[in-house]
Amino acid sequence: MKHFISLHDVDNVQELVQEGIRQKANRFADQALGKNKTIGLLFFNQSLRTRLSTQKAAENLGMNVLMMNVGQDSWQLEMEDGVIMNGDKAEHVKEAAAVIGSYCDIIAVRAFAGLKDRDADYKEIVMEKFRQYAGVPIVNLESATRHPCQSLADLITIEEFKKTARPKVVLTWLPHFKPLPQAVANSFAEWVNKTDYEFVITHPEGYDLAPEMVGNAKVIYDQNEALKGADFVYGKNWSSYTHYGQVLSQDPSWMITKEKMDLTNNGLFMHCLPVRRNLKVTDYVLDNQSVVIPQAANREWSAQAVLKTILAGM
Amino acid sequence: MKHFISLHDVDNVQELVQEGIRQKANRFADQALGKNKTIGLLFFNQSLRTRLSTQKAAENLGMNVLMMNVGQDSWQLEMEDGVIMNGDKAEHVKEAAAVIGSYCDIIAVRAFAGLKDRDADYKEIVMEKFRQYAGVPIVNLESATRHPCQSLADLITIEEFKKTARPKVVLTWLPHFKPLPQAVANSFAEWVNKTDYEFVITHPEGYDLAPEMVGNAKVIYDQNEALKGADFVYGKNWSSYTHYGQVLSQDPSWMITKEKMDLTNNGLFMHCLPVRRNLKVTDYVLDNQSVVIPQAANREWSAQAVLKTILAGM
Amino acid sequence: MKHFISLHDVDNVQELVQEGIRQKANRFADQALGKNKTIGLLFFNQSLRTRLSTQKAAENLGMNVLMMNVGQDSWQLEMEDGVIMNGDKAEHVKEAAAVIGSYCDIIAVRAFAGLKDRDADYKEIVMEKFRQYAGVPIVNLESATRHPCQSLADLITIEEFKKTARPKVVLTWLPHFKPLPQAVANSFAEWVNKTDYEFVITHPEGYDLAPEMVGNAKVIYDQNEALKGADFVYGKNWSSYTHYGQVLSQDPSWMITKEKMDLTNNGLFMHCLPVRRNLKVTDYVLDNQSVVIPQAANREWSAQAVLKTILAGM
Numbered sequence: 001m002k003h004f005i006s007l008h009d010v011d012n013v014q015e016l017v018q019e020g021i022r023q024k025a026n027r028f029a030d031q032a033l034g035k036n037k038t039i040g041l042l043f044f045n046q047s048l049r050t051r052l053s054t055q056k057a058a059e060n061l062g063m064n065v066l067m068m069n070v071g072q073d074s075w076q077l078e079m080e081d082g083v084i085m086n087g088d089k090a091e092h093v094k095e096a097a098a099v100i101g102s103y104c105d106i107i108a109v110r111a112f113a114g115l116k117d118r119d120a121d122y123k124e125i126v127m128e129k130f131r132q133y134a135g136v137p138i139v140n141l142e143s144a145t146r147h148p149c150q151s152l153a154d155l156i157t158i159e160e161f162k163k164t165a166r167p168k169v170v171l172t173w174l175p176h177f178k179p180l181p182q183a184v185a186n187s188f189a190e191w192v193n194k195t196d197y198e199f200v201i202t203h204p205e206g207y208d209l210a211p212e213m214v215g216n217a218k219v220i221y222d223q224n225e226a227l228k229g230a231d232f233v234y235g236k237n238w239s240s241y242t243h244y245g246q247v248l249s250q251d252p253s254w255m256i257t258k259e260k261m262d263l264t265n266n267g268l269f270m271h272c273l274p275v276r277r278n279l280k281v282t283d284y285v286l287d288n289q290s291v292v293i294p295q296a297a298n299r300e301w302s303a304q305a306v307l308k309t310i311l312a313g314m
Numbered sequence: 315m316k317h318f319i320s321l322h323d324v325d326n327v328q329e330l331v332q333e334g335i336r337q338k339a340n341r342f343a344d345q346a347l348g349k350n351k352t353i354g355l356l357f358f359n360q361s362l363r364t365r366l367s368t369q370k371a372a373e374n375l376g377m378n379v380l381m382m383n384v385g386q387d388s389w390q391l392e393m394e395d396g397v398i399m400n401g402d403k404a405e406h407v408k409e410a411a412a413v414i415g416s417y418c419d420i421i422a423v424r425a426f427a428g429l430k431d432r433d434a435d436y437k438e439i440v441m442e443k444f445r446q447y448a449g450v451p452i453v454n455l456e457s458a459t460r461h462p463c464q465s466l467a468d469l470i471t472i473e474e475f476k477k478t479a480r481p482k483v484v485l486t487w488l489p490h491f492k493p494l495p496q497a498v499a500n501s502f503a504e505w506v507n508k509t510d511y512e513f514v515i516t517h518p519e520g521y522d523l524a525p526e527m528v529g530n531a532k533v534i535y536d537q538n539e540a541l542k543g544a545d546f547v548y549g550k551n552w553s554s555y556t557h558y559g560q561v562l563s564q565d566p567s568w569m570i571t572k573e574k575m576d577l578t579n580n581g582l583f584m585h586c587l588p589v590r591r592n593l594k595v596t597d598y599v600l601d602n603q604s605v606v607i608p609q610a611a612n613r614e615w616s617a618q619a620v621l622k623t624i625l626a627g628m
Numbered sequence: 629m630k631h632f633i634s635l636h637d638v639d640n641v642q643e644l645v646q647e648g649i650r651q652k653a654n655r656f657a658d659q660a661l662g663k664n665k666t667i668g669l670l671f672f673n674q675s676l677r678t679r680l681s682t683q684k685a686a687e688n689l690g691m692n693v694l695m696m697n698v699g700q701d702s703w704q705l706e707m708e709d710g711v712i713m714n715g716d717k718a719e720h721v722k723e724a725a726a727v728i729g730s731y732c733d734i735i736a737v738r739a740f741a742g743l744k745d746r747d748a749d750y751k752e753i754v755m756e757k758f759r760q761y762a763g764v765p766i767v768n769l770e771s772a773t774r775h776p777c778q779s780l781a782d783l784i785t786i787e788e789f790k791k792t793a794r795p796k797v798v799l800t801w802l803p804h805f806k807p808l809p810q811a812v813a814n815s816f817a818e819w820v821n822k823t824d825y826e827f828v829i830t831h832p833e834g835y836d837l838a839p840e841m842v843g844n845a846k847v848i849y850d851q852n853e854a855l856k857g858a859d860f861v862y863g864k865n866w867s868s869y870t871h872y873g874q875v876l877s878q879d880p881s882w883m884i885t886k887e888k889m890d891l892t893n894n895g896l897f898m899h900c901l902p903v904r905r906n907l908k909v910t911d912y913v914l915d916n917q918s919v920v921i922p923q924a925a926n927r928e929w930s931a932q933a934v935l936k937t938i939l940a941g942m
Binding site: 036038040064066068072073074075078081082083084085086090091092094095096098099100102103104 | 656671674675676677679680681683684687688697805901902903904905906907911914915920921922924925928
């Protein structure tokens, strides 16, 4: 594995999940691998879990960490080719990526969707420019359309908590008042499609994810129907893909409650966090029927599996 | 010692002061203790000494450090239970504390008083939520009502500079145009009350500190009277506790000058810094009659004594 | 070498250039030198290359790094002596420098020119206050009038890429719509004046640099004339020194293009970055006739040579 921008960079998903479980069991075993190696963490957007877990994982592996909030610590970056740079963006990604690549053995980047221009977002311009110009492996810390470090942690969590070989996993849309990216939902769908779990996606009409993400999942527009017998309920809000970036519904009946969870097979609630309590899911579910904390804790092992695999391949 | 949120977490104040003096004398002796241990430093507010000295102390002890400006690097945190989270706070402290606790062996938090609601501030909601949910030791880097890392550094400094076994220590209010928290003054009073120093507090009427902080100190409203024979003059501005958060006086005659210091027993001026020159204390006093720089330098050994004691108890 | 604030702190420029080349060839050889040593990096202004390369260089040398955005992470600093501090600056540099100096073995500072008051800028108040009060070596990460870490990297780059013993180096002004400091151009001129290169400076009338920076360079107001036979074309915009801080021209004919480069001796374009493409220099030149990326990469070895030399002299 050279880069870790999307699932398509991964040779073997199951092996990477197992690597995460191994790193968790023996967290300081590979410190020689990262000695005198440096990772740069670049944040175009806010971050809590991703920021902390990736730095922690890198340090577990003996690496040094350079951290930068782009546009705040440094300059705003121009992503378009051929423009006359007479606006507020003082530096082109072509230089920035190459220069940071000269200081770092790996670069990890977080850059959310703009949610204005679907084509631009789905081209993953920031990730692709870094891949093209940095000259070193790129790790996706959540991009316009994907969040693979999260998805890998999600699969590790399901493997740890599943009670049957082939659990039923339901990805459900949750209500929210703001337009949020599709990245987490997209990525979760893409990764679960690589497993043999039973996989159902449920959301109001108008919220269908991109077909290449949905893959072989069964889509059901009736949440109650979808939740029946679920072992895992993966909640997330996203704005519309078809009416790009729009909030088409804030229907509170899609909030996950104890009553909804009663429809499941003693299911466990999952969410990437941050989660707005009593808007997307009730206190009761989070406090009694969820694995959101161990799921977030697994972000460390997900990041560590990714970095270890990249380092080992250098 | 599990946590270090206030004096009440400390088994033996004198022993902790001595630990600070020992760490200063032998600063890299305990590096094995922190190896592969991680501290998270969370700043809800600005910081210079606290930020730098705590990171330095942790690294002296061989620890890794994760640093985060909350609400800027990451999301704003909701502290209230049971609310519908439909405002500007995207994450609840219940998740944030537990998640950060999963990445860190110790969490250190700075969160100032709001100065609007005395009950809320004096309940120390932020510290108590982190204590409740993080699952790891919490260190107070200045909270709504206390700044114990500062107070420990203050006692180390007095022990180093005292010329008599039982010095006279005067905590004096200083003028300022902005409403400042009571945390430093509160904490200093609490800690000095654990020593056998002669302890006097002086301030204009209306500026009495909370009774549980004042303890056995002698309160004198006449600054000149209070300063007589002082070995240490500890200056600080604070807003009113009784008229909560208000600026009742900006009386410039409370500024510490050479003339005021002439009333003392060749006293030394102390202040936690930052200090506004020629508003709270004159250039002359700071440049000739103060120990503010060694006092700030002792923040490193104060933090190191606290972290060492917590690590040793794990 | 105690400090590294300007060229005047350097005993032997050629030896420092060679130290940079040696550090690059053997980047982890001096890790024992920095063990248990701490550098504080203070940023009054934005930074990408300087931030990352200096942290990297310090870590290559085994040092710990404390990083702080002044006025954002911490308080704004008062630089003037004797003032009554009743404004928005809560801390005086006298305390801040001394306190940070107590935590750090070396302090590195970035603080740009204000471009309002030439005398104030050219007095280098921030650097000189830190030199005066910190009690430890100070490294200039770009000050009001100089950027010596950049200049050292520039000379390393010329040494690596030169094809004749005594190349012709042309420093040319480039158009820009904002008033920029003279620091990079000043510093480059000062350093090149310490070599035996043929050195020409070209700019529109009204853009003459300070005479002490120009030194023995030949100044030509006709860019085409100046570029003839150049081995290196060092581009930079700066605002006027004589009409201090003003933009006197945005003449687009000063942009470096392929046609301009055709006047040179197969010259190589250099720039400190960030560079605005197609405003100061065309895509073609940057992508085909420049060494801006290896030049920026050399910032790591420039910083490492400086830190190594300071550490070795302690």
